[in-house]
Amino acid sequence: MTDEAPWAAGRDASWYDRPNVHSSKVVHMAGQRIREGTASQCGRSVLDDDMKWIPEQVPQPIRCRSNGCRQAFLAHPPAA
Numbered sequence: 001m002t003d004e005a006p007w008a009a010g011r012d013a014s015w016y017d018r019p020n021v022h023s024s025k026v027v028h029m030a031g032q033r034i035r036e037g038t039a040s041q042c043g044r045s046v047l048d049d050d051m052k053w054i055p056e057q058v059p060q061p062i063r064c065r066s067n068g069c070r071q072a073f074l075a076h077p078p079a080a
């Protein structure tokens with residue numbers, strides 16, 4: 001359980017050697033807290049919690065489609 005509203009974010013580029021790879025445009029749903037910060041629901045990335053998105057405001061094309069994030073985003077359809 002968490003007392004926090006669901007949020008989404010891009011991955012924390014500073015965590016990687018090459019911050020400018022194009023996949024940094026993908027926005028993930030926040031998942032478990034880990035030592036480095038907050039992991040994405042898909043478990044692939046550490047999120048940049050200085051750049052949080054309200055899930056409903058994340059445009060469909062940049063939503064992470066990996067297993068985990070995909071299901072989490074389904075609860076937050078894009079605002080029209």
Ligand SMILES: [Zn+2]
Pocket residue numbers: 027028029040041042043044064065066069
């Ligand atoms: Zn993801």
